[in-house]
Amino acid sequence: MALPPGSRALLSGCCVLLSAALAAGREAGCLDCHTAAADAPVHAVLRTVHGNLGEGRAQTCRACHGDSPAHAREPAGEAPEVSFGPRWRSGIEVRNGSCLACHQANGPLLSWQGSSHQREDLACDSCHTSHSQRDGALDEDTSSHLCGACHQPVRAQLRLPSRHPIAEGKTACSDCHNPHGGSGEADLYQVSVNDNCLSCHQDKRGPFLWEHAPVAEDCALCHRPHGSVHERLLSARGPALCQQCHAAAFHPSLPYGRGGLPGGAPNPNLLGKNCLNCHSQVHGSNHPSGARLTR
Secondary structure, rough: OOOOOOOHHHHHHHHHHHHHHHHHHOOOOOOHHHOOOOOHHHHHHOOHHHHHOOHHHHHHHHHHHHOHHHHHHEEEOOOOOOOOOOOOOOOOOHHHHHHHOOOOOOHHOOOOOOOOOHHHHOHHHHHHOOOOOOHHHHHHHHHHHHHHHHHHHHHHOOOOOEOOOOOOOOOOOHHHOOOOOOOOOHHEEEOOOHHHHHHOHHOOOOOOOOOHHHHHHHHHOOOOOOOOOOHHEOOOOEEEEHHOOOOOOOOOOOOOOHHOOOOOOOOHHOHHHHHHHHOOOOEOOOOOOOOOOOO
């Protein structure tokens, strides 16, 4: 027999409500005590991806906090099986185990075991807020502030005159570092520092006809990745930086110091771009006559 118009949609809606009601009956009555008026932060999870786990809202709570029968019987005196709150905070392994039950250790989490954050006994909720609609760790506008709360020396470097534009929101810490662990040093996404840098600075990637050895070896030999008082994130001012290696390379072996600056005996090699006045292709050259990286 054909259903009247609109009956199919009504029946479907009733089935959804009945399914949710049955699920709520089977599960612990979390929301009987944690009402919207009393626990607004708790109910915020229902508007996130974590609020759509399983059938019914009560099961959402159980997916992360466990069955917790003792807590259901005596909410004021017994803790949930897994608690992330300040009153009954479970151990780090228990809390992380609850997250990793769904967020399996693969993909971005592949290197979590043995990573620097794991060795420092950080819990997932040390950075992430699962009940919030806007997780600060996943928001590029706020994630750098979260990282800087612990990595304070780096936070200071990000305020130096020459820096990556993290404060301006154009880049983020997670563009280079994987907070869940990486195969390279400092939890970088790539194995080497150079591979990480060249993923953005592709114009500096060789191979070149005439290569500059330190460029091919490690960008950090000349640049400070987080910030510097010298232009272009350089670790020292030229020509002092160049003379750390090139003490007597086709020039008089005279160390340049501040005596050659205005007020002393001004030296053209200490002014402007110094060595780069002539050796402009410092990262490498493909010019047939660029053996000295001059063109």
